[in-house]
Amino acid sequence: MEYVLSTENLSKKYGQYKALDNLSMHVPKGAIYGLVGKNGAGKTTLIRVICGLQKPTDGSYAIYGISGADRAVCQARRRMGAVVETPSVYLDMTAEDNLKQQYTIIGRPSFDGIRELLRLVGLENTGKKKAKNFSLGMRQRLGIAIALAGNPDFLLLDEPVNGLDPQGIVEMRELILKLNRERQITVLISSHILDELARLATHYGFIDNGHLVKELSAQELERACRKCIRTEVSDTRPLAHVLDKLQLEYAILSDTQAEIYGEVGVTELTLLLAEENCSVRSMTECDENLESYYIRLVGGGRNEQTFSC
Numbered sequence: 001m002e003y004v005l006s007t008e009n010l011s012k013k014y015g016q017y018k019a020l021d022n023l024s025m026h027v028p029k030g031a032i033y034g035l036v037g038k039n040g041a042g043k044t045t046l047i048r049v050i051c052g053l054q055k056p057t058d059g060s061y062a063i064y065g066i067s068g069a070d071r072a073v074c075q076a077r078r079r080m081g082a083v084v085e086t087p088s089v090y091l092d093m094t095a096e097d098n099l100k101q102q103y104t105i106i107g108r109p110s111f112d113g114i115r116e117l118l119r120l121v122g123l124e125n126t127g128k129k130k131a132k133n134f135s136l137g138m139r140q141r142l143g144i145a146i147a148l149a150g151n152p153d154f155l156l157l158d159e160p161v162n163g164l165d166p167q168g169i170v171e172m173r174e175l176i177l178k179l180n181r182e183r184q185i186t187v188l189i190s191s192h193i194l195d196e197l198a199r200l201a202t203h204y205g206f207i208d209n210g211h212l213v214k215e216l217s218a219q220e221l222e223r224a225c226r227k228c229i230r231t232e233v234s235d236t237r238p239l240a241h242v243l244d245k246l247q248l249e250y251a252i253l254s255d256t257q258a259e260i261y262g263e264v265g266v267t268e269l270t271l272l273l274a275e276e277n278c279s280v281r282s283m284t285e286c287d288e289n290l291e292s293y294y295i296r297l298v299g300g301g302r303n304e305q306t307f308s309c
C-alpha cells in the first residue's frame with residue numbers, strides 16, 4: 001500500500017513531558033484518515049511536527065516516502081496543505097484578497113484559479129465582505145481554500161468542525177468529501193467529534209497520551225463494532241447445529257462460547273437448544289459504535305446489555 005504519511009516511533013518531548021510517545025501511524029493514499037483523541041492527546045503536536053513547525057525529539061516520519069530528516073522533505077511538503085488550530089486568515093481582507101495574498105506568498109505566477117477555489121469552498125458570493133465579518137464556518141472554509149492554493153494532494157485539518165453550528169458542520173463535511181472524491185486529495189482530520197468523523201473517515205488512528213493505540217480501516221472498525229449476541233452454552237456443537245438450521249452467521253470462540261450475528265430470536269433459539277439438551281448460561285448483546293469502541297480502547301466500559309438465562 002502507498003502511504004502519503006507514515007511515522008515510526010515518533011516522539012516529541014516538552015521538557016520531561018512526552019506529548020508524542022513512540023507514535024507509529026500510516027495514512028494510505030486517497031484516505032480520509034480520522035485521528036481520534038481527547039483533549040491533550042497529542043493531535044495538534046503530531047500535525048505541527050508533520051508540517052515542520054516543530055522538530056521531533058525521537059523517531060522518524062516520511063511524507064510521500066521522503067524522510068522528515070531529508071532536505072527533500074521540503075519538496076514533499078509543497079504537496080501538502082494544512083489548517084492547524086485556527087485558520088491563518090487576514091481578517092481585514094476579503095476572501096479573494098486573502099487568496100491573492102497566499103498566491104503571492106507561495107510564488108504562483110498568476111491569480112488564475114482563484115475564482116474556482118472560491119467556488120469550491122462555497123465563498124464565491126462573498127464579494128467585498130471582509131473575513132472578520134464571516135461566520136466561523138466561512139472562515140474555516142477560507143482557511144481550507146488558502147491551504148489549497150498550492151494545489152496539494154494531502155490536506156491536514158486540525159479539528160475542522162470545532163465550534164461550527166450544524167449547518168457549518170454539514171458544509172464542512174460536504175467540502176471534505178468533495179475534495180477527497182473529486183480531487184483525489186488525501187485528508188487527515190484530527191477530531192474528538194466522533195459522530196462526525198464516522199460519516200467521513202475511511203481509516204482511523206486512535207491516539208491516547210501521545211501514543212497510537214490502534215489503527216484500522218473503516219471496514220475493520222465496522223466488523224469490530226458489528227452487532228452480535230455473545231452466547232455461553234454447555235456445548236457449542238449443538239449450538240452450531242441449531243444456528244446452521246436457522247441460517248444465522250456465527251463464530252465459535254471456544255467449547256462453550258460463540259458470537260451470533262444478525263437478528264436473533266432469543267426465545268426460539270433457547271427452545272431449540274433445549275431440544276438438543278444444550279443449556280444456555282448467558283447471552284450478552286454487544287452493540288458498539290465508534291464512541292464506545294474508542295472508550296473501550298482508551299479505558300472504560302463496553303456498551304453491553306446482559307440477559308440472564
Ligand SMILES: Nc1ncnc2c1ncn2[C@@H]1O[C@H](COP(=O)(O)OP(=O)(O)OP(=O)(O)O)[C@@H](O)[C@H]1O
Pocket residue numbers: 014017018019037038039040041042043044045046
Ligand atoms: N509548547 C508546549 N509546551 C509544553 N507543553 C505543550 C506544548 N504544546 C502542547 N503541549 C502539551 O502537550 C500535550 C498534547 O497537546 P496537543 O495540543 O498536541 O493535544 P491535542 O490532542 O491537539 O489536544 P486538543 O484537542 O485539546 O487540541 C498537552 O498536554 C499539552 O499541554
